[in-house]
Amino acid sequence: MATLRVLLSAEQIHTRVQELGAQIDRDHPNGRVYLITILKGACFFMADLARAMQTPARLEFIGISSYGKGKTSSGEVRLTKDLDVSIEGHDVVVVEDIVDSGITLSYLMKVLAQRKPKSLRIATLLDKPERRQRPVEVHYVGFKIPDEFVVGYGLDYAEDYRNLKDVCILSE
Ligand code: IMP
Ligand code: MG
Numbered sequence: 449m450a451t452l453r454v455l456l457s458a459e460q461i462h463t464r465v466q467e468l469g470a471q472i473d474r475d476h477p478n479g480r481v482y483l484i485t486i487l488k489g490a491c492f493f494m495a496d497l498a499r500a501m502q503t504p505a506r507l508e509f510i511g512i513s514s515y516g517k518g519k520t521s522s523g524e525v526r527l528t529k530d531l532d533v534s535i536e537g538h539d540v541v542v543v544e545d546i547v548d549s550g551i552t553l554s555y556l557m558k559v560l561a562q563r564k565p566k567s568l569r570i571a572t573l574l575d576k577p578e579r580r581q582r583p584v585e586v587h588y589v590g591f592k593i594p595d596e597f598v599v600g601y602g603l604d605y606a607e608d609y610r611n612l613k614d615v616c617i618l619s620e
Contacts (some may be wrong), residue, residue: 452609452616455598456591461573461615464590465493468571469500471588472541475569480504482540482565486556487511487529488610489545492602493573493590497543508533514552525555540565541588545602546574550582557584574598574615 472481483505485494498505511529540560547553553570560568571588578595597619599605600612609618 454614456615458613465496466500485543489602490543494543535565539567544572550584553584554582
């Protein structure tokens, strides 16, 4: 039977997301930021982060698949939905739910850098640094977490559990 244990409460997440919003504001004093959200896991994080910022934000979405239905990356990354707009000359923050092996983001950052944004940074709610296989420079990290499989606040296991308010450790 699957069990869920709260790792980060909705309240803890809220507090930290406000801090990250303020940090993004300080780094972008000259105005508009493009928040590029990686579907679907980062949706709730983006929605809260965007509202924690004073800087005007444009919201764009990108789809990437690397995981399939299991708990580990297949290692194969595919763009399943591209951006609808050009990011050339704009300040961009890629919004991700969790950086694990780093395979997804190292691929995506290469793709986006070729499109000549003015700046390109990453904001992730969660980081599992122990699991890194590819280096990625992450500017904004909500929480560093241990090597456990987590769900909730957007994160899923085989598409379930995304709408839990807390981030929970899932074990079977
Ligand atoms: P990476 O390419 O290994 O860094 O994988 C990043 C993606 O794997 C994230 O965007 C998540 O979709 C998924 N992922 C990694 N760890 C977890 C987890 O603990 N729970 C849910 N999804 C995860
Ligand atoms: Mg994801």
